[in-house]
Amino acid sequence: MRVHTDYAITLNPNFTDWRFAEIFVYAGESVRAIEELKRHMRLDPFYVPLAPGWLGFAHYMLQDYSQAGKLLQECVARAPNLRSGHAWLAAVYAEMGKTEEAHAEACASPAY
Numbered sequence: 001m002r003v004h005t006d007y008a009i010t011l012n013p014n015f016t017d018w019r020f021a022e023i024f025v026y027a028g029e030s031v032r033a034i035e036e037l038k039r040h041m042r043l044d045p046f047y048v049p050l051a052p053g054w055l056g057f058a059h060y061m062l063q064d065y066s067q068a069g070k071l072l073q074e075c076v077a078r079a080p081n082l083r084s085g086h087a088w089l090a091a092v093y094a095e096m097g098k099t100e101e102a103h104a105e106a107c108a109s110p111a112y
Contacts, residue, residue, distance in 0.1 A: 016040040018051040033058040049079035083109045
């Protein structure tokens with residue numbers, strides 16, 4: 001799948017999709033995911049709330065918890081019913097030792 005995203009970017013460098021980052025994060029390439037998401041967010045000022053969510057998750061995977069927290073806060077503010085945003089933010093708070101905030105964030109996640 002990664003080869004296909006590289007090919008798509010090469011064919012049309014102005015095309016961007018926040019979902020490329022998901023591929024890169026799961027492939028263990030969080031730095032590449034961050035690069036692609038920053039490019040996406042620069043080219044599309046109306047980016048979806050999941051864009052800063054995946055950007056935050058990529059920073060989380062690199063253990064950059066302070067940056068991850070800021071981005072994930074934007075994600076949950078823009079999409080309060082997004083469970084993954086709340087779960088990722090709770091994980092960030094837990095890693096930072098902020099157990100009360102982590103618990104509150106985990107409880108804020110909507111149940112389906």
